[in-house]
Amino acid sequence: MEFKILDSIPDLTNLKSFTERYFSKRYITNVNGVKNNDIMIMFHSNRIALLSLAPSHFFFNKKNDFKVNYSLGNINRLSNSVKGKSKKGGQHLVPKSVICKIEYEDGTSFAVPCCMKGSLVEVNEELVKNPKLLREYPDEDGYIAIILSSIAISEATKNEMLTHEEYLKVLNSFELND
């Protein structure tokens, strides 16, 4: 019997991306009461979370050039480092903690809050060099940070946030109200 990789061709009509395969996407809209300040967190089944902007974020409507700045006053997210299996030494995060600022050429900017409690594992340094990844692939190469929290907090945060279906409904209702 000869086995070949070609006998494993899946159904190509319903392909999922890397994040769709391994993560559950959750959303939170109008963070801090700011309209369309919409955040997306992708939860891996092992509780690790990827932070990014939701597709409905006002960021995606603005075409100006921008930079991603992880250096915030006295905290520099780029100098975060973690040690060992338990990721000791990561910066502590609460839902209101700012992970980075998106700064436009015209001097305006907005902050990206992390929306969950946990510790910072990694930020996406690539965004500093290549900010347009955030606009082009917010749910892949444009992710903003990796956050680790306890199973309990991760689960609770996940349950408080909107599922993809709920998120779409909320967006529809906004459109109707507008």
Added chain:
Amino acid sequence: MNDSEVIKLCKELGCCDACCLRYVGLKTPIAYENAKQFLVKYVKEKLEPVNNDEHSKGQDETKPDHVDQSKEQGKEESANNVEQSKEQDLTEPASDVNHSTDQETEPLKHEVDSEALRNEVDNRTHKKEADESTCDTSGAKEMSGEPPAKKQKLDSICVSCLGVLQEENWQQCNTMVKELLHKKQYESETFACALSAPIATMLREHYVMLCLKEKFTHYDTKQLTPLKEAWKWSFGAQLAAHVGMAQDSGAVSPLLVTLNLEYPDDLQELEVLKTLSASLFESRSKQRQRFAVEFTRRSVEQALRDVTLAGLRRQAAWARGAPVPRTHTAPVSVQAAHAPLYLGGRYVKLSRMLPQTPWLVNGLRMMHSSVQETIFEPIARLYGMSPEEMEHRLKFMSAGREDVDVRCLGEGRPFAVEVSDPQRQPTADELRRLCDEISEGEQVIVKNLVKVSREDLALLKKGEETKSKTYEALCIKLSHTEDDELTANGDTAVRVTERDIANINSYRNSDSDSSRVLLTQRTPIRVLHRRPLLTRTRRIHDLTAYRVPGHPQLFVVRLRTEAGTYVKEWAHGEAGRTRPRLQDALRARADILALDVASVDLPWPNTQPIHST
């Protein structure tokens, strides 16, 4: 000092015949097989050239006996070293075990005045001496005139070994060993035996040696023959006859029988050490976490360094010599264990729904089986193991692992199974049948199983870190390359072109001969919860691609990588956490659809050539 004086003192103190030989330092195994007879003969021979000068005779007297035994002795000793180090780790059993001691002796302990007993012993020894100088080989006891039956029984418990070396106490041990061996039905023709003796024997040995040292300043305490050696030569030798197997050293025989002998007053007798070596036990009790058990062989050995004869005699229980044992040691348990059997082979995994080992999430299993269980079940059946027994008697080892959704094809992945305490070795026929039964479900295929050695296992584990692996990945092109020609009729479908294949086949970022691509991989998110965040450099030695007929967007890459390369992460790039990635070679976005291990480049087990079919 001569040996007969040493023996005489030992007898006065209440030692048994075998212990007398031990204190003399005799290390001739045969002497212990019938200690009583040997002792009489030995003393007689010593006394013949009557010589009362204490120092004219050195310990060399015993040497002639040693010489021809030295070879065997060396073997025994090396085995003994192994066992001793093993036993050091044993924490001593607690005292609450129900002892099946001889009930007759129980009431006696209150009746007997130890003074009277000592006199009795003294009388006997004197009488015996007299007898021995005139009479010949018959045993010392018969010569000594008959003390009352009850007393004799009590007298006969040795103050040093507490009965461990006295054959009148062996019956129960023999029965227990025989029952256990009958139940387990080992095929082995030899056995080794190991002893777990009461710790109080160490204290008592120490006392006897202090007494010897007091009387004979030249007595060398190092000459003592260890209790377990004497026990192997005496008890072990008769056990061999009893169970019909030959006794061998623990280093040679795969079957080890361990007897746990307990003495009901063990802990109580050791209590004096807390007075005599107070600081040691105080410091130990402060570190309860580290020293959970108060009296261990190690702690008692340490404590005995502080114990002097004068100090011991100040203790009430020891004022009149070693406390008279109220009962002898008795076996509380017997264990028998055969050295493990190792089976080696290579497994082919044909399912994308089968983890290598049971996959549990929050205690719930994710898939109904695993490679491990598929291989274990027939082996467990062959050895008549229940599912619970299977869990702790079989152990799975392999040269690395693949993900649940990755198949392992080609010659398969090397693995081994450790069968602990096997009753027997499998036949070639049985090994063939095991392969058939494993392969029956067509999820896991094992073509060949062979017996492998412990050294082979080390190679298997080492291979996990050093071997390269060849993979085949089914991939998809997701975007156009910059130079993709879009056809005039508006068909913008993404297709894998000959140029794409050429790009991959010529891709390299390293000038080294042995590797074409150097990767920088961060610990994948999927394992990041249990592994440290690190950035590793890994190599792709070879990389080729080909198109998939009938599927213009698909292509297959075949790559040979260094051990520890995360291939899936290289293919999809994990949001840029692995760089460079497949999309850099293709010059367009790409993803992976399926992965197979095509070969694990480790020739193992040795007897099985890797490229046979």
